[in-house]
Amino acid sequence: QVQLQESGPGLVKPSQTLSLTCTVSGGSISSGGYYWSWIRQHPGKGLEWIGYIYYSGSTYYNPSLKSRVTISVDTSKNQFSLKLSSVTAADTAVYYCAREPFSGGIDYWGQGTLVTVSS
Amino acid sequence: DIVMTQTPLSLSVTPGQPASISCKSSQSLLHSDGKTYLYWYLQKPGQPPQLLIYEVSNRFSGVPDRFSGSGSGTDFTLKISRVEAEDVGVYYCMQSIQLPLFFGGGTKVEIK
Numbered sequence: 001q002v003q004l005q006e007s008g009p010g011l012v013k014p015s016q017t018l019s020l021t022c023t024v025s026g027g028s029i030s031s032g033g034y035y036w037s038w039i040r041q042h043p044g045k046g047l048e049w050i051g052y053i054y055y056s057g058s059t060y061y062n063p064s065l066k067s068r069v070t071i072s073v074d075t076s077k078n079q080f081s082l083k084l085s086s087v088t089a090a091d092t093a094v095y096y097c098a099r100e101p102f103s104g105g106i107d108y109w110g111q112g113t114l115v116t117v118s119s
Numbered sequence: 120d121i122v123m124t125q126t127p128l129s130l131s132v133t134p135g136q137p138a139s140i141s142c143k144s145s146q147s148l149l150h151s152d153g154k155t156y157l158y159w160y161l162q163k164p165g166q167p168p169q170l171l172i173y174e175v176s177n178r179f180s181g182v183p184d185r186f187s188g189s190g191s192g193t194d195f196t197l198k199i200s201r202v203e204a205e206d207v208g209v210y211y212c213m214q215s216i217q218l219p220l221f222f223g224g225g226t227k228v229e230i231k
Contacts, residue, residue: 047168047211049220062219096167104174104215105158109167 002027004097004110012091012117018084022097022110029078030055035100036080038071040093041112048093052100053080087117121146121214125223132202133231140226142195142212149192149216156216159188159197162225163208171210172197204230 008020022036029036035052042048051061053071061069070083084091094112101107122145132138148157155175160168170179172188175195185200199206207230212223 046224047213047222049222051219060218064219100215100220104154104156105170105213106160106168106215106220107170107173107179109169112167 002099002108004099004108006095006097006110006113008113008115010114010116012087012115013119014088014117015086018082018087018091018095018115018117020082020095020097020113020115022080022082024078024080024099028075029073029080030075033102035060035102036071036073037098037100037106038082039096039098039106039109041096042090042093050082050084050095089117091115092117120219121148121217121221123212123214123221123223125210125212125226127226128224129227129229131229131231132199134204135201138199138202138206138228140197140210140212140228142190142197142223144193144195144214146217147192148195148214155191156214157188157190157195158213158215159186160211160213160222161206161208162211163205166208168211199228202228202230 003025005023012018037052038050053059068085073080096112097110098106099108124143126141149155157175159172162168176188187198209225
């Protein structure tokens with residue numbers, strides 16, 4: 001069974017860039033058939049889809065965040081990453097990485113990591 | 120964007136009793152391929168969401184058969200036939216017919 005694990009700094013200063021990595025185990029990102037996604041959840045709130053990447057490098061970002069988001073993939077490490085620039089306190093959230101099958105939906109999620117934006 | 124609206128916001132249920140959650144989408148989730156791209160998730164306290172139901176009515180691997188999904192077009196329902204203590208958490212519906220993916224606001228289920 002595939003497992004995903006987020007890693008990265010838990011505290012980021014305002015105006016800086018948030019950087020997170022998701023390590024995938026139990027399956028290869030390069031095997032195809034799946035998009036690899038980032039979703040966030042503001043404290044006590046609902047879920048916001050950020051975007052995804054395919055192993056080839058093609059991406060799609062939520063238009064609400066598109067100007068600040070970059071998702072990249074490193075197939076040699078079986079990892080994909082999120083960068084969110086010019087962060088503010090409004091970007092404080094739990095960030096999840098997840099797998100989206102081509103058939104639709106999201107089937108597996110990482111445990112999530114809390115990122116706090118504060119000076 | 121396709122907006123997903125869930126009702127009720129919260130639900131308090133006696134163990135062994137049924138529960139029902141509604142989800143309405145602002146556009147039809149029926150694709151030309153014949154599939155309807157509506158999903159249900161449960162987020163237990165302190166955990167990530169877990170997939171319960173895919174394509175309206177299909178239970179994901181390991182999901183108990185007390186969970187069932189129904190609906191079509193823009194109106195969908197998740198039913199729990201007999202609520203158990205382990206079913207507490209927030210339930211979300213989600214559409215994936217169109218990007219960006221959108222989730223409902225969530226329904227919190229508590230045990231009386």
